[in-house]
Amino acid sequence: MTALPPQPLSPLDGRYRGAVAGLGDYLSEAGLNRARVQVEVEWLIYLTGHRMFGSEPLTEQQVASLRALVADFGQTEIDRLAELEATTRHDVKAVEYLVRERLHALGLDHVAELTHFAATSEDINNLSYALTVRAAVYEVWLPKLRGVIEALRAQAREFRADAMLARTHGQPATPTTMGKEIAVFVHRLERIAKQVADTEFLGKFSGATGTFAAHLVADADADWARISREFVTGLGLTWNPLTTQIESHDWQAELYNRVSHANRVLHNLATDIWTYISMGYFRQIPQAGATGSSTMPHKINPIRFENAEANLELSSAILDSLAATLVTSRLQRDLTDSSTQRNIGVGFGHSLLALDNIERGLGEIDLDRGLLAADLDANWEILGEAIQTVIRAEVTAGRSTIEDPYALLKELTRGKRIGRDDLVAFVEKLDIGQAAKQRLLELTPATYVGLASTLVDHLD
Numbered sequence: 390m391t392a393l394p395p396q397p398l399s400p401l402d403g404r405y406r407g408a409v410a411g412l413g414d415y416l417s418e419a420g421l422n423r424a425r426v427q428v429e430v431e432w433l434i435y436l437t438g439h440r441m442f443g444s445e446p447l448t449e450q451q452v453a454s455l456r457a458l459v460a461d462f463g464q465t466e467i468d469r470l471a472e473l474e475a476t477t478r479h480d481v482k483a484v485e486y487l488v489r490e491r492l493h494a495l496g497l498d499h500v501a502e503l504t505h506f507a508a509t510s511e512d513i514n515n516l517s518y519a520l521t522v523r524a525a526v527y528e529v530w531l532p533k534l535r536g537v538i539e540a541l542r543a544q545a546r547e548f549r550a551d552a553m554l555a556r557t558h559g560q561p562a563t564p565t566t567m568g569k570e571i572a573v574f575v576h577r578l579e580r581i582a583k584q585v586a587d588t589e590f591l592g593k594f595s596g597a598t599g600t601f602a603a604h605l606v607a608d609a610d611a612d613w614a615r616i617s618r619e620f621v622t623g624l625g626l627t628w629n630p631l632t633t634q635i636e637s638h639d640w641q642a643e644l645y646n647r648v649s650h651a652n653r654v655l656h657n658l659a660t661d662i663w664t665y666i667s668m669g670y671f672r673q674i675p676q677a678g679a680t681g682s683s684t685m686p687h688k689i690n691p692i693r694f695e696n697a698e699a700n701l702e703l704s705s706a707i708l709d710s711l712a713a714t715l716v717t718s719r720l721q722r723d724l725t726d727s728s729t730q731r732n733i734g735v736g737f738g739h740s741l742l743a744l745d746n747i748e749r750g751l752g753e754i755d756l757d758r759g760l761l762a763a764d765l766d767a768n769w770e771i772l773g774e775a776i777q778t779v780i781r782a783e784v785t786a787g788r789s790t791i792e793d794p795y796a797l798l799k800e801l802t803r804g805k806r807i808g809r810d811d812l813v814a815f816v817e818k819l820d821i822g823q824a825a826k827q828r829l830l831e832l833t834p835a836t837y838v839g840l841a842s843t844l845v846d847h848l849d
Contacts, residue, residue, distance in 0.1 A: 399735065401734075401735065401738040401739070401742070405738075405742050408741065408742050408745040409738040409741050409742055409745075411528070411529040411741075412525055412529050412530075412734055412737055412738055412741060413734075414524075414525075414528075414529075415521040415522070415524045415525040415528070415529070415734075416521060416522070416525050416733055416734030416737060416738075417734060418731070419462075419467050420521050421517055421518070421521055422462075422466075422467070422470055422480070422484060423459060423462040423466075424516075424517035424518075424520045424521045425480075425481060425484040425513050425514070425517045426458055426459050426462060426466070426484055426487065426488060427459045427517070427520065428513050428516045428517055428520070428624070429484055429485060429488045429504060429505060429513060430455045430456060430458060430459060430488060431620070431623070431624065432503075432505075432506070432508065432594075432620065433455070433488070433492075433500065433503050433504055433506075434447060434452055434455065434456075435616075435619075435620050435623070436500075436503045436506060437500055437503065439616075441503070441608070441611070442503070442607070442608070444500055444503060447497070447500075451495060451497065454491075454495055455488075455491060455492075455495070458487075458488070458491050466487065469487060469490075470483050470484065470487055473486050473487060479510075481505075481510040481513050481514065482510075484513070485504055485505040488504050488505075489501050489504050492504065506607075507596060507603045507604045507607060508594070508596070509596055509597045509634055511593075511634050511635045511636070511722070512593065512594045512595070512596065515592055515593055515635060515636035516592045516593075516594065516621065516624060516626065518641075518730060518733075519590045519591065519592050519624075519626050519636075519640075520624065520625075520626070522590070522641070522644070522733060523588075523590045523625070523626075525734070525737060526585065526588070526644070526737075527586075529737075529741065530648070530737055530740065530741055530744075531582065531585060531586060533741055533744045533745065533748070534578065534582055534585075534651065534744060535582060536744070536748055537578070537655070537744050537747050537748050537751070538575055538578050538579060538582065540748055540751045540752070541571050541574055541575045541578070541658075541751065542572075542575050542848055544567075544568070544571050544751065545568045545569070545571040545572040545575055545845050545848060546568065546845060546848075547568065548566065548567035548568035548571065548756055549566055549568030549569065549572075549841075549842045549845040550566060550568065550842045551566050551567045551568060551756060551758055551761060552564050552565075552566050552761065552762075552765060552834075552835045552836070552838050552841075553565060553566065553567050553570075553670060553761040553764070553765070554761075554764045554765050554768055554771070554834070561768045561770070561771055562771060563771060563774055563837065563839075564765060564771065564834055564835070564837050564838050564841075565838060565841050566838055566841040566842055566845075567665075567670070567756060567761070568841075568842065568845050569838075569841040569842070569844050569845055570661075572844065572845045572847070572848055574654065574657070574658045574661075575848055576847065576848065577654050578651060578654055578655070581647055581650055581651045581654065582651070584647050585644065585647050585648060585651070588640065588643065588644045588647070589627050589640055589643075590625075590626050590627060590640055591626065591627045591628075591629040591636055591637075591639070591640045592621040592624065592626035592627070592628065592629060592636060593617075593621070593628075593629045593630075593632040593635075593636040594617045594620055594621050595613075595614075595617055595630075595632060596634075597634055598633060598634050598721050598722075599631070599632040599633050599634060599721075601613040601614065601617070604616075614630065617630075618630070627640075633718065633720070633721040633722060634721050634722035635718055635722055635726065637716065637718075638715035638716055638718075638726065639716060641711065641712070641715050641733075642711075642712040642713075642715055642716050643712075645708040645709070645711050645712040645736065646708075646709075646712045648704075648708055648736075648737070648740060649704070649705040649708040649709055649712070651740075652701040652702075652704050652705045652708070652740055652743070653701070653705060655697065655701055655743060655744070655747060656697075656698055656701045656702070656705075658747065659694040659695075659697045659698045659701070659743075659747060659750075660694075660698065662691075662694050662750070662751075662754070663691050663694045663695065663698075666691045666694075666754065667691075669757055669760045670756065670757060670760060670761060670764075671754040671755065671756060671757065672754065672755050672756075672757050673689040673691065673753060673754055674753045674754065674755055675689060676753065691750070693746045693747065693749050693750025693753065694746070694747065694750050696742075696743070696746045697743040697744075697746040697747045697750070698743075700739040700740070700742045700743035700746070701739070701740065701743045703739040704736050704737070704738075704739035704740035704743065707732055707735055707736035707739070708736040708737075708740075710729070711729055711730075711732070711733065711736060714726075714729055715729060715730070762835060765833075765834035765835045766809075766833075766834065766835070767806075768806070768834060769807055769808050769809050769811070769812050769833075769834060770801075770802040770805060770806060770807045771834055771837070772812055772829075772832060772833075772834065772837060773798040773799075773801065773802035774798075775829065775832060775837055776794075776798055776812075776815075776816065776819075776829055777794040777795050777797065777798040779821065779825050779828070779829055780794035780797070780819065780821060781794055782825070783821040783822055783825050786822075788821060788822040788825070789819075789820050789821045789822070790820060791819070791820055791821070801815060809833075813830060816829045816830055817830075
């Protein structure tokens, strides 16, 4: 068999690339290298800007030319880094040499030794990961999550008054409205989105074992802790003063746990929408040219929500693993995090793909109000809860002497299908006040929804 040309191994880089491409700007190897170049360049600019070791501040043009290496980072730089790493066998060292080449081209060889000064590779890497993950979250993942939340919010408002039979334990239960049920997911997801948005992205810049040892030997009079703090916070990150060689990754564990939590809520949403579709509560809107089944022409399969489920499970499996393993590093450093962190993009990619499927799926369904009404009208026995609750209130108020109203309604309704006439006849005979009796006689499954509609206002 003839070997295929080189192919992407992950479907995220093949079949689904269009849905997740935005993450590639940050969570790819190239995105990581661009961030590494940024950190190296900014450290050099900081050192010269503060006249460290007799250096002079770079001119505005020189600073702009150095930062252009980051802003214009593209295929030329990607290819050059690959060439350099083929020799160095070290990715961060290759980045250092790339920056030195730019310094040479700019005639700045006199400050070349300040490139990667007193920095261990992890000083560069931890800041680079923090920058890339933060950008991926704020620029790509969170906006997509918020897009899904807004689509759900619109449906919650649209369907706020559409009564439907609830199904606790899968059985007919006290009615709700479709809008209120969707609003529950909006409320849950908004809380998690806020937690993700409030993530603290930490960074360290303190040398081989987090002690500033090399820094202090180079200049015993410099306030290296202050310098480190200024540099890290200047990148928009939170300074971590106490670390080993590595930044401890606790912020990553916190973030990935939150994203995984969001995945699981979204999974719950996908399975619920899938179930409503299977019950006929939601109709799927045919898409021109689409094939629902390869052999059954009548079918429209709920593939958006099924694909979402699978990708959310994959995402959480990866992110859960990252959260569990990244917080452990033997003694002052081991390299287990090197390989695992390269899969951050895979974890976010499957989540982003699921969000895309859910957002599309929500736009391809419509509520079947007629079926909702018919389902309610076929289940009058659910009013048993209302009747026994009113009897309890009447007994307490001294307007009834009925004993054990729960047992009374249990005998009437449990395991039985009864209709409006049965309920009316039963209520007419009840020993309760006339006002209470009239309220029960006017009640229907479609009106027994409590505050469901107004509860949607809590989304505002």
